[in-house]
Amino acid sequence: MSTDIEPREHTELRAAVSALGRRHGPGFDRAALWAEAGKLGYLGVNLPEEYGGGGGGMAELSIVLEEAGAAGAPLLMMVVSPAICGTVISRFGTDGQKEAWLPGLADGSRTMAFGITEPDAGSNSHRITTTATRTEDGWVLNGRKVFVSGVDIADATLIVGRTSDARTGNLKACLFIVPRDTPGFGRRHIEMELDADEKQFELTLDDVHLPADALVGDEDAGLLQLFAGLNPERIMTAAFAIGMGRYALERAVGYAKERQVWKTPIGAHQAIAHPLAQAHIELELARLMMQKAARLYDAGDDFGAGEAANMAKYAAAEACVKAVDTAVHTLGGNGLTKEFGLARLVTASRVARIAPVSREMILNYVSAHTLGLPKSY
Numbered sequence: 001m002s003t004d005i006e007p008r009e010h011t012e013l014r015a016a017v018s019a020l021g022r023r024h025g026p027g028f029d030r031a032a033l034w035a036e037a038g039k040l041g042y043l044g045v046n047l048p049e050e051y052g053g054g055g056g057g058m059a060e061l062s063i064v065l066e067e068a069g070a071a072g073a074p075l076l077m078m079v080v081s082p083a084i085c086g087t088v089i090s091r092f093g094t095d096g097q098k099e100a101w102l103p104g105l106a107d108g109s110r111t112m113a114f115g116i117t118e119p120d121a122g123s124n125s126h127r128i129t130t131t132a133t134r135t136e137d138g139w140v141l142n143g144r145k146v147f148v149s150g151v152d153i154a155d156a157t158l159i160v161g162r163t164s165d166a167r168t169g170n171l172k173a174c175l176f177i178v179p180r181d182t183p184g185f186g187r188r189h190i191e192m193e194l195d196a197d198e199k200q201f202e203l204t205l206d207d208v209h210l211p212a213d214a215l216v217g218d219e220d221a222g223l224l225q226l227f228a229g230l231n232p233e234r235i236m237t238a239a240f241a242i243g244m245g246r247y248a249l250e251r252a253v254g255y256a257k258e259r260q261v262w263k264t265p266i267g268a269h270q271a272i273a274h275p276l277a278q279a280h281i282e283l284e285l286a287r288l289m290m291q292k293a294a295r296l297y298d299a300g301d302d303f304g305a306g307e308a309a310n311m312a313k314y315a316a317a318e319a320c321v322k323a324v325d326t327a328v329h330t331l332g333g334n335g336l337t338k339e340f341g342l343a344r345l346v347t348a349s350r351v352a353r354i355a356p357v358s359r360e361m362i363l364n365y366v367s368a369h370t371l372g373l374p375k376s377y
């Protein structure tokens with residue numbers, strides 16, 4: 001993929017991560033790659049230097065995830081641990097929370113999961129009911145979450161809850177760090193049709209007692225803080241999808257150059273070549289929008305970044321689904337074998353279309369916010 005519009009440091013970062021990813025390659029040991037990428041500073045490129053990070057932003061972090069994915073070694077927890085949780089703690093955490101978490105998130109020795117989705121709220125996060133009640137010395141959380149990734153390997157989960165506003169009676173979103181083994185914090189593995197090391201969990205919070213400093217940031221600015229973490233999540237989901245799409249496309253192009261059943265390799269047939277060319281174009285376009293979103297976010301424009309991050313996530317997910325579908329078809333019967341390893345991506349490629357925000361919710365957002373059309377829901 002050509003990367004001419006990038007600064008030299010980005011191209012170098014891309015090449016270094018790509019080499020690391022290819023060394024680990026498909027069938028990789030997730031924990032080993034995570035540890036090595038952390039040690040080399042790649043997992044914390046977006047975190048502040050004073051806490052062991054690289055001092056960069058989402059532009060750099062998205063390169064790391066894209067290149068690992070393009071090498072066939074995606075690190076899903078990067079979407080959550082350094083991107084959402086690292087960002088929220090860096091921007092809104094107390095000095096104590098920053099010291100406790102950022103160095104570990106930056107070098108990969110600690111991981112954090114992120115739980116917002118609830119069984120009865122789904123796409124409508126305004127409807128979440130996980131409730132935080134103040135006690136004399138802290139908080140008590142009660143509620144349920146679903147589909148939360150990596151809770152078993154994370155040292156803690158950043159849980160989105162609500163507090164009751166004593167003045168208005170309204171419920172307000174706020175964020176709590178819940179360590180994995182806190183009493184009352186239960187998890188049940190949800191079996192998914194996904195061939196990935198990172199598992200999804202249903203969580204129960206049953207009178208989970210937390211100290212006062214478990215609350216991240218200001219109780220009164222919860223929604224703003226939440227959105228500061230959700231834009232990086234969308235940018236990183238785009239990077240995840242573009243990486244996967246590139247991986248599938250590269251395998252298919254290699255195959256189409258070699259495989260010959262008539263006079264020329266199958267890649268000479270336009271029925272095979274054109275869909276591959278289209279997939280490449282659409283991945284490149286999605287990446288441009290992802291770069292725009294990252295640039296706006298890193299420049300501090302949360303509002304502009306929100307729109308671009310939504311569009312980037314949409315475009316990347318669609319490009320990924322199409323690239324994987326095209327790749328599987330290019331390989332004929334081999335596209336469905338375990339040996340060639342592309343069929344397993346058919347399910348995986350759908351993830352970015354659904355999470356963290358579905359294709360339809362992005363279309364709703366663009367219809368209503370960008371185009372000013374009336375809302376249906």
Ligand SMILES: Cc1cc2nc3c(=O)[nH]c(=O)nc-3n(C[C@H](O)[C@H](O)[C@H](O)COP(=O)(O)OP(=O)(O)OC[C@H]3O[C@@H](n4cnc5c(N)ncnc54)[C@H](O)[C@@H]3O)c2cc1C
Nearest residue numbers: 114115116117122123147148149351354355356358360377
């Ligand atoms: C692999 C995976 C990992 C995940 N990891 C995490 C995680 O780490 N943490 C976390 O908190 N969550 C996680 N999720 C959850 C994910 O964010 C949700 O699945 C997603 O937000 C959609 O919610 P839902 O599944 O409840 O779907 P629903 O909200 O029930 O939506 C179902 C369908 O209805 C459509 N729909 C809903 N409302 C509208 C509307 N107004 N207009 C048009 N269409 C609509 C949706 O687009 C979708 O197609 C993960 C999900 C997956 C699949």
